[in-house]
Amino acid sequence: MLFSRPMGGEGKFPLIILHGILGSSRNWGVAGPKLADFFEVHAIDLPSHGSSPSLQEMTFQSMADEVIKWMDSNCFEKVFLLGHSLGGKVAMVLASNYPERIERLIVADIIPREYPPHSLAAIEAMLALDLTTIKSRREAEALLEPVAPDLGLRKFLLTNLVRSEDQQFFWQTDLLSLRNSLQSLAQNPMGNRSPYRGGTQFLLGEYSEFVRDGDEDLIRHYFPVANIQIIQNAGHNLHFDNLPAFVDAVAGLV
Numbered sequence: 001m002l003f004s005r006p007m008g009g010e011g012k013f014p015l016i017i018l019h020g021i022l023g024s025s026r027n028w029g030v031a032g033p034k035l036a037d038f039f040e041v042h043a044i045d046l047p048s049h050g051s052s053p054s055l056q057e058m059t060f061q062s063m064a065d066e067v068i069k070w071m072d073s074n075c076f077e078k079v080f081l082l083g084h085s086l087g088g089k090v091a092m093v094l095a096s097n098y099p100e101r102i103e104r105l106i107v108a109d110i111i112p113r114e115y116p117p118h119s120l121a122a123i124e125a126m127l128a129l130d131l132t133t134i135k136s137r138r139e140a141e142a143l144l145e146p147v148a149p150d151l152g153l154r155k156f157l158l159t160n161l162v163r164s165e166d167q168q169f170f171w172q173t174d175l176l177s178l179r180n181s182l183q184s185l186a187q188n189p190m191g192n193r194s195p196y197r198g199g200t201q202f203l204l205g206e207y208s209e210f211v212r213d214g215d216e217d218l219i220r221h222y223f224p225v226a227n228i229q230i231i232q233n234a235g236h237n238l239h240f241d242n243l244p245a246f247v248d249a250v251a252g253l254v
Helices: 031-034 060-073 086-097 118-130 139-144 151-160 175-185 215-222 245-252
Strands: 004-005 014-018 040-044 080-083 102-108 161-163 169-171 200-205 227-231
Touching: 004 215, 014 060, 014 086, 014 245, 031 040, 031 245, 040 175, 080 086, 086 102, 086 118, 139 151, 200 245, 227 245
Parallel strands: 014 040, 014 080, 080 102, 102 200, 200 227
Antiparallel strands: 004 040, 161 169
8 A cells, every 4th residue: 555644634625645756755744734724635655656665567557546546545535636747647647547536636847748768867876876885864965966966856866765773774765666667657648548627737837847838738638628827936846946836826726
């Protein structure tokens, strides 16, 4: 069963959050509690991420099915579903396959199209670290710097580095499973699927490298009734770059 992190708002209408690649429910530790003023919020660790079990073959379909199993086990018949990046792709497929389970779909900064395989260099760099010799997180951060010169990216990658009971470092995320799945996860999640006609909100960062000209037409092709909102002063990580605007945008859907 997938691991989930409750973030407050018990008794309100449920909002389920799906994170991006190499992320986890921990990434929503600031935005999630703020959204709990409006929803009962649960952030899920996707398969092969965080504390959730691994999937031998990670596909959008298999991950969406695991989320549905989690919803069933927690007696959530219908939810607001928010997915960021990879989580947004999974959310699109889940909504397409199980439209009766979705009150509203919220897709954060990802488009239903093919992308170049993402995060391969970071995953290879993480796999290359000899964790048996590393004594501190600072040492691991220094070793990652050549491939991830941006400090924020290094800090993000290192959220996956944890210690065992005997104080040995290990990667909590199944990096091998992710690496082997990158090609399929780069594909358009909607493919030949029929348009999803349920209520949908796309939230896109003003400066996001994941958004380009012509994407609005592509969104409308698969999500004909979608509302598209640009979050100002934000890149791909909307919930970090402009937290107040992001929370207002999601809360406005209640």
